[in-house]
Amino acid sequence: MNEKKIELWHVPSPGMELAEKLEEMGLDANDLAARMGYTPKAVNDILQANCRITPDSAIALEMVTEIPAIYWLRRQMSYDEFISRERIKASLSDQSLWKKSFPSEVVVREWVRYDKGDEKSLIPLLKFFAVASPQAWDRYYKDARLKVAFRISLAEVKDPYAASAWIRRGEILADRDPMEKQEQIPVRKCLKAALPEIIAFAAANKALPKRAKNITYTTPEADVVDDCMTGLQEICRKIGIRVLFVQNFKSAPIHGMYRWYKDVPLIQLHDRFEKRATMWFTFFHELAHVLYHGKKGICLQNIEITHNHPEKEDEANCFAQKCMLEAGFEV
Template sequence: MEKQNRYFPQSRPHPGETLSEKLEEMSMGPKEFALRTGKPEKTIIAILKGESAITPEMAVQFESVTQIPAHFWINHQRSYDEYQARIKHKAIIDEAVPWAKKFPIADMIKKGWLPTVVTIQEKSDELLEFFGFSKHTAWESYYFNQQLKVAFRISLASTKEPYAISAWLRKGELQASELKANAYSEIKFKEILHKIKDILVTHPDDFFLKLQSLCLEAGVKLVNTPTLPKAPISGCTRWLNDTPLIQISGRFKRNDSFWFTFYHEAGHILLHGKKDIFLEDIEYSEFDMQKEIEANNFASEFLLSQEQEDEILSNFTITEDMIIGYAKKFHTHPGIIIGRLHHKGLVHPSVGRQLIVKLE
């Protein structure tokens, strides 16, 4: 069946109508047919009225009396049942339309997350398929009511754009499902975080693929998910079963922001438990905010320690050449140093701006 027929299925008669025509042709009433097939008369009447189904067992019994092969009755019933299911599904899709309109569908189609379809009903159906739900109410139970806390432990109900955020998160899950990672090893992950600094320093064109490959060796899945207009998220960390997932957007399209986000999310994996999910724009408790501070400190120290920063700031003036020299000394990237100093307001924004690498 072509996909468009999922929304407007062609009519399928109940097999009881065909049976009624056959009995009329055979000049046989329901009572005699019931006697010949060994079925209760009320069952035959219910089938003729379209109130009951023809089972495979009945189909074999009907074959002997009607001389119509059993597979005809079985296929007829299956076709009718599917038609009825499609009708019910269409009603579900119609009910989901107001829900679907809250998503940035046009942007999702533009990014290739959803196929190009025309009607809002088709878009609603594709959106449900994207999330892996049969009804939009299941989405609400999952993302708002936390009925499956093992998989999704925070409610998006209090966020500004829960629909766009949920789409971004779901896309990350789909990307992660395509990756194969080793069993997670905390020891291995700590080791590769130091190796990754070599990628950070040299910044090759394929830096993300190299970074992703090292993470997979340690059992960590890393995906790059472009932001949606209404979900300006830098990153997210969560566990999918026993595998940690780091989802990064590259929101600011600059290397200092990218690497800070990566090490921030890595900090969550090493410092905090599997039961947590860390995401921007969520109202965290004071306890969870402390975890965010801890992850920030982890990233800051890994990229440029406080001691190293103090050494740089001990100079009366800070020049680009000086930043490049310190980057070599501390085995980091000049863009990360100048980005830190800009962020803290310690140097003028015009100083060393070209040291920051722009990301596509």
């Protein structure tokens, strides 16, 4: 049976339920206090939800009401959760501008999904990024705390909101299809051995499919699924490298990214290159980072961001040009 999501509009405090039980038992607050060994004020605080039911008071209530202590503790936990959620909703209500900073495409593409009548909520967007608040998003993505081998900041990017959505979408897709953790040296050895196969595959896939206006991969509106992309993914997966294709945004036109994500080298590419040659150059550029630069870095292509080691970018460009020539592309 499929479990349905139940939205609780109001959760009564355990004190309200206790008051009903006392009425049923024909007791008042003073009677309960005497039977529990508590002061009348302490019992009234429980009844008015001015204090929480603790394990000790739950056991005392069990003795008097014959209702198990675990029931009272669970009712207290449900009420606490309800109050906390309401407080958090209230704190987020004045931060709608943060939500509007993200491109509307994240909803159109169904990366972020809202229930009917809940379109103004920030909760689905926060869950997409797996952060608890807009402030946490700022600290993680803009204050140089993006978790990679070393910390980077998207603060200098023209549109950090769109860039972070593109990066996060790749993480979500990667989590849906786990790979075994990899070690840097074995991956490099496997990559060197498989490089001729990859270049030959590129040489055999220089042209777009006849019906394709541009490269498209695994998108709902796609008319053509490019088999070249799935083939490239399969070759790289055997090596221990994950390759993902994620549609970018006009305000953050990232062509590619290299990073290690959960101990797996990840190459994330845009899925709609107008030219196959551009896609292959970007791929080989990111592949160079896997081969030469290990875990210590994250690189974003075709977007303004400060690189700590520009010489590594030059090295990756040279590697990509060499591979392109070997595959028969004009460089």
